[in-house]
Amino acid sequence: MTSEFIVSAAGKYLQGRPPGDAEVWTLNRPHVRNALNPFLVETLRSSLEAAEKSGVRVVVLRGNGPSFCAGADLRYLQSYDASAGETPRDFLRSIWDLTIAMERSPVVFVAALHGHAVAGGLELALACDVVLAEEGTLIGDGHVGRNLLAGGGASARLERSLGRNTALWLALTGTLLRAGDPALAGWLRCTTPAGRLDSTTEDIVAQLVSVPAPAQRAYKSVLNEQVPRPSEAERDRELDAFDRHWVEQNVPENLRLFLSQNRKAS
Known part of the structure; x- marks a missing residue:
């Protein structure tokens, strides 16, 4: 996993590393x-579809610069009237559809978090299968701290991954926890x-690619069937709630303010 190269024509947005058993995708809007x-x-x-076609086993998702990812681009969101x-429903649905595809994919996704997630x-x-954090x-x-509702799957996945009490606390207060907090222990590898x-991410990838690929892929599929992943119906409920709140509260105006x-403060 060395010598970065661009895996798409739009390389300024996403950087990758040479294909093989594992790829590293770096979000590149620092x-x-x-x-x-x-x-x-x-x-x-599109990178996910290409990885599946080429037989990639593991994809590491990481961020360039000071953070993994701080969420949706607020300047883009506030452009809606x-x-x-x-409403940005089509955009949010694309996030939902991406994460559903990640969960259902035979590719194992590893999220390497730093800064902010x-x-x-x-x-x-x-939506990743293995998560570690600095x-x-x-x-x-x-x-909620920005008068927003989840639109990319948090209402369906938080409780599944972190348990009901932690999910409610994070959702209803907007609190951010530091990696290492006991409330995150069952989710973070x-x-x-x-x-x-x-270096720790590379060790984890080495473990993942050391076992037979057919068994690993089949087991991921079975695990997803045994513990159902978020569905299209859950997606639509979340997006319906987002749309109502977005219009009733005129959220773009809040984002503009x-x-x-922030511009004045800087």
């Missing part, structure tokens, strides 16, 4: 903490010391 926009989500989805009934960043990580990483749902995230205050 100036906005790798915030998700439609093009980045589309690039991830809630007063005219416009918040809102949409957490939702990406929740100590100090801030992890949480975070939506491990928490690494500063500077050890990459927040972004304006």
Whole structure:
């Protein structure tokens, strides 16, 4: 897993490493903490399809710059006119569809978290099969702090991964927990010391590719059937709730005020 190269024509959004048993995909919008926009989500989805076709076994998802991913791009979201009934439903559905595809894929996904994994960043990580984090990483749902609801799967995945009490606390308060917090222990494979995230990730990938691929793929499929993953019906319920709140509360105006205050503060 050396010598980075661009795995798509839109390399400024997503960087990868040479194909084989394992690939590393690096979210590459560091100036906005790798915030998700439609093009980045589309690039991830097309990269997943290519990985499946080429027989890649493991994909590591990581972020360039100070964070893994801080969620959806708020500047993109605030471009929608809630007063005219416009919502980002199609964009959010694309995140949902990406994460459902990740869960159902024979590829094993490893999320290597650092900095922030918040809102949409957490939702990406929740869809991965193995998650590790560097100590100090801030992890949480975070939506309510911006007068938002989850739109990328948190309402369906938080409780499955973290248990009901922790899921409710993170969802209803917007609290961010640091990697190493006992509440995250059952979800995080491990928490690494500063500077050890990459080497620990490589050790985990080595373990994953050391076992026979057919058995691994079949077992992942069975596990997903035994403990059902989020469905299209859950997706639609979450998106319906998001749309109602978005329009009734004129959320884009709140986002504009927040972004304006941030610009003034900087």
